[in-house]
Amino acid sequence: MIARTGRKTVEGLxxxxxxxxxxxxxxxxxxxxxxxGRGEVFGVITRxxxxxxxxxxxxxxxxxxxxxxxxxxxxxxxxxxxxAGAFLAKIIELTVVRELGPLLTxxxxxxxSGTAICTELGNMQVGQEIAALDAMGISLIRxxxxxxxxxxxxxxxxxxxxxxxxxxVGGFLVAKVHLTIPIQVYLEEIEEALSAAxxxxxxxxSVLFGFTIAVICCHHGLSVVGATTEVPQQTTRAMLNTVxxxxxxxxxxxxxxxx
Amino acid sequence: xxxxxxxxxxxxxxERDRTxxxxxxxxxxxxxxxxxxxxxxxxxxxVLRLCAGLEAPASGTVRVLDADPARATEEQLLALRQRVGFxxxxxxxxxxxxxxxxxxxxxxxxxxxxxxxIRERVLARLTECGVDAFRDRMxxxxxxxxxxxxxxxxxxxxxxxxxCVDEVLLGLDADELVRLRKILERYRRAGRPTIVATVNxxxxxxxxxxxxxxxxxxxxxxxxxxAEAPLVDDPMVQDFFxxx
Numbered sequence: 001m002i003a004r005t006g007r008k009t010v011e012g013l014x015x016x017x018x019x020x021x022x023x024x025x026x027x028x029x030x031x032x033x034x035x036x037g038r039g040e041v042f043g044v045i046t047r048x049x050x051x052x053x054x055x056x057x058x059x060x061x062x063x064x065x066x067x068x069x070x071x072x073x074x075x076x077x078x079x080x081x082x083x084a085g086a087f088l089a090k091i092i093e094l095t096v097v098r099e100l101g102p103l104l105t106x107x108x109x110x111x112x113s114g115t116a117i118c119t120e121l122g123n124m125q126v127g128q129e130i131a132a133l134d135a136m137g138i139s140l141i142r143x144x145x146x147x148x149x150x151x152x153x154x155x156x157x158x159x160x161x162x163x164x165x166x167x168x169v170g171g172f173l174v175a176k177v178h179l180t181i182p183i184q185v186y187l188e189e190i191e192e193a194l195s196a197a198x199x200x201x202x203x204x205x206s207v208l209f210g211f212t213i214a215v216i217c218c219h220h221g222l223s224v225v226g227a228t229t230e231v232p233q234q235t236t237r238a239m240l241n242t243v244x245x246x247x248x249x250x251x252x253x254x255x256x257x258x259x
Numbered sequence: 260x261x262x263x264x265x266x267x268x269x270x271x272x273x274e275r276d277r278t279x280x281x282x283x284x285x286x287x288x289x290x291x292x293x294x295x296x297x298x299x300x301x302x303x304x305x306v307l308r309l310c311a312g313l314e315a316p317a318s319g320t321v322r323v324l325d326a327d328p329a330r331a332t333e334e335q336l337l338a339l340r341q342r343v344g345f346x347x348x349x350x351x352x353x354x355x356x357x358x359x360x361x362x363x364x365x366x367x368x369x370x371x372x373x374x375x376x377i378r379e380r381v382l383a384r385l386t387e388c389g390v391d392a393f394r395d396r397m398x399x400x401x402x403x404x405x406x407x408x409x410x411x412x413x414x415x416x417x418x419x420x421x422x423c424v425d426e427v428l429l430g431l432d433a434d435e436l437v438r439l440r441k442i443l444e445r446y447r448r449a450g451r452p453t454i455v456a457t458v459n460x461x462x463x464x465x466x467x468x469x470x471x472x473x474x475x476x477x478x479x480x481x482x483x484x485x486a487e488a489p490l491v492d493d494p495m496v497q498d499f500f501x502x503x
Contacts, residue, residue, distance in 0.1 A: 035371070036368065036369065037367065037368035037369070039367060040364065040367050040368050123354075124353075124354075127349060127351060127354065128347050128349045128351040129351050129352070129353050129354065131313075131347065131351065132345075132347060132351035132352075132353075132410075133353075134313070134340070135311065135313055135340060135343075135345040135347070136340060136341075136345075136364070136365045136368070136413075136417075137336075137337040137338070137339070137340030137341040137365070137368075137369065138337075138364070138365070138368050139333075139337060143368070
């Protein structure tokens with residue numbers, strides 16, 4: 001039992017060190033002044049933003065709308081009954097902007113893009129494409145990891161802002177059938193409840209989640225050694241580890257800013 | 260004697276915890292065409308990767324174009340790899356790029372050539388390797404033989420000092436084999452690079468080579484010109500050439 005716990009702890013630390021190392025190398029490459037492969041790398045970043053950000057707009061919009069609707073209906077009908085109708089905007093700000101917006105967007109990005117990144121890199125390993133890039137002198141960090149990290153971070157920031165907007169405004173418009181509060185008053189209350197710190201926290205969380213998702217999924221994809229059966233195994237591990245890491249980071253940031 | 264471009268000095272190497280190459284020493288000279296000949300488990304693939312600087316030896320020293328890949332920094336390795344073209348046993352073309360973009364990739368990554376010059380160089384290589392008709396196709400749409408020819412074009416596009424080809428016969432039919440032999444002959448006549456290839460069956464392609472390095476069970480049996488190889492006093496070598 002003790003030996004197993006010790007082994008798991010060592011494995012966990014080794015994993016964290018490997019992911020951190022990959023992340024730091026990608027981060028360094030992001031700000032490297034080297035001109036090498038700039039056009040090709042920019043192309044990969046653009047495609048990643050397109051896939052992770054633009055292509056995800058319908059699903060993120062639909063989930064944001066449904067979540068906004070649920071929260072606004074629940075809060076809008078329950079709060080007035082206990083004499084707290086004036087707190088509707090605050091509840092929305094607390095649940096959507098601070099927590100659920102970044103977190104649910106991260107989960108959607110993990111399910112869509114995290115799995116895709118891990119599977120793509122895993123299959124590239126199996127097909128010796130990664131070895132071929134290495135043999136051509138093409139830096140795997142610069143050509144494969146860094147563009148995915150940059151693309152996912154940019155997409156995460158945009159998607160989180162989009163999620164918040166749709167959840168707050170779209171959710172209200174749909175819930176309007178049941179509620180009596182005018183939209184003008186609702187938006188003014190939201191504006192009053194939102195602080196600069198809330199927006200800053202949302203952006204910080206988006207950046208951290210985007211970075212974590214891309215780096216962990218790249219790490220697992222590149223960890224495939226040679227068999228195709230390893231690809232789904234690594235993808236499952238990547239999902240589990242990214243969800244855990246995002247929740248852990250969410251707690252740290254929330255505690256850091258609001259406690 | 261011309262300049263040495265690859266030196267293996269008492270090299271042993273392993274793959275996935277299995278020692279596949281033991282105490283091998285030989286040198287390859289500039290402009291020479293060398294075939295690493297042996298059966299499927301002879302370790303020639305690993306020797307080829309050592310020659311290209313893609314693997315580090317467990318013991319002994321490897322020098323490729325005056326560099327020691329085992330001690331080189333990442334930047335030095337990247338620079339070395341621009342001077343060594345490598346064709347893997349699997350074509351290893353990037354699956355989400357067209358054949359043209361696959362071959363243009365090293366030029367676009369490493370050079371600042373304008374797109375017109377890149378296009379010119381890529382088309383020249385595609386034509387030379389006989390796969391220009393497939394330039395807009397995706398790798399999945401090619402036969403193994405055509406994909407390997409495209410991979411050869413990609414390895415040659417940077418005009419490397421050393422061209423390494425793993426399992427040179429893999430996926431080739433009789434016509435493609437003749438075409439490959441002509442490509443390599445033309446390539447050599449043009450004063451181009453040192454060629455190192457692995458071969459696992461007797462073939463007319465061996466006639467293009469200057470020297471054969473005969474391997475068995477990860478050990479060097481002999482190095483000799485192709486004409487002398489069948490005379491080497493080793494049962495494996497004699498069986499190999501008798502199967503022709």
